[in-house]
Amino acid sequence: MAAPMSTHDFDNKQFLKQGAEAKVYKEKFYDKCCISKERFSKAYRHPSLDKSLTLQRLKGEIRAMNKCRNLGIRVPVLYFVDTNTSTFYMEEITNSQTVRDYIIHIQSTSPDDAVEKLTPLATKIGQILGRMHRGKVIHGDLTTSNMLLSGNPDNLDIVLIDFGLSFLEGLPEDKGVDLYVFERALLSTHPNTEQVFEIVLDAYKHENKKEAPDVISKLEEVRMRGRKRTMVG
Numbered sequence: 001m002a003a004p005m006s007t008h009d010f011d012n013k014q015f016l017k018q019g020a021e022a023k024v025y026k027e028k029f030y031d032k033c034c035i036s037k038e039r040f041s042k043a044y045r046h047p048s049l050d051k052s053l054t055l056q057r058l059k060g061e062i063r064a065m066n067k068c069r070n071l072g073i074r075v076p077v078l079y080f081v082d083t084n085t086s087t088f089y090m091e092e093i094t095n096s097q098t099v100r101d102y103i104i105h106i107q108s109t110s111p112d113d114a115v116e117k118l119t120p121l122a123t124k125i126g127q128i129l130g131r132m133h134r135g136k137v138i139h140g141d142l143t144t145s146n147m148l149l150s151g152n153p154d155n156l157d158i159v160l161i162d163f164g165l166s167f168l169e170g171l172p173e174d175k176g177v178d179l180y181v182f183e184r185a186l187l188s189t190h191p192n193t194e195q196v197f198e199i200v201l202d203a204y205k206h207e208n209k210k211e212a213p214d215v216i217s218k219l220e221e222v223r224m225r226g227r228k229r230t231m232v233g
């Protein structure tokens with residue numbers, strides 16, 4: 001049997017994505033296919049400060065993922081964390097596509113009834129976000145690329161990923177900002193999705209009845225601030 005691979009065994013690593021803060025690969029963890037995510041250091045930061053910030057973020061990430069799982073929200077199973085290389089080894093969500101690719105596909109194949117076709121997805125997203133916020137998790141980077149759809153689109157199973165900016169114990173303000181980040185990401189990536197976001201919000205309100213009024217009024221406040229900024233800037 002082959003020896004466990006080190007992070008330097010590039011032959012067996014398939015590069016997937018380079019983001020602003022991390023590189024994502026598909027590779028083997030022992031015999032299992034997995035996704036590895038390696039945070040690289042920022043050249044402008046002092047090395048020891050950088051190391052401790054990266055470690056803090058890794059811890060926050062793991063905490064938020066565990067909390068989500070306890071809330072019944074699907075997240076990749078974490079296999080191993082290598083703190084020396086700031087690398088995360090996690091379950092590969094197979095047969096998945098990003099919500100981003102799914103929306104693009106629906107909008108291009110059904111331009112006339114895209115909203116109707118996207119309603120089940122939007123409802124599911126609203127339910128998951130409502131449940132996540134009820135459990136005091138702020139994702140911090142809600143985009144349609146950070147949500148995977150696994151399996152069959154008729155039986156929607158959403159997997160949340162990319163918890164690097166997550167934190168726990170959110171106030172209504174944090175939750176409102178979390179929703180605002182998602183609204184901006186959705187509308188700027190996918191044209192004509194205002195109604196889709198409204199469906200997300202309706203499902204959110206239903207799932208997080210108690211907090212929703214405060215969260216939505218914060219969302220509206222943040223929207224106003226955003227608008228003012230655009231008018232001035």
Ligand SMILES: Nc1ncnc2c1ncn2[C@@H]1O[C@H](COP(=O)(O)OP(=O)(O)O)[C@@H](O)[C@H]1O
Binds near residue numbers: 020022035093161
């Ligand atoms: N566990 C996973 N299973 C399958 N694909 C994944 C997984 N994690 C990440 N990906 C893919 O890699 C992309 C980037 O991962 P992500 O964690 O969002 O990194 P980044 O910080 O660069 O945005 C995702 O949009 C998705 O396509």
Ligand SMILES: [Mg+2]
Binds near residue numbers: 145146162
């Ligand atoms: Mg991402």
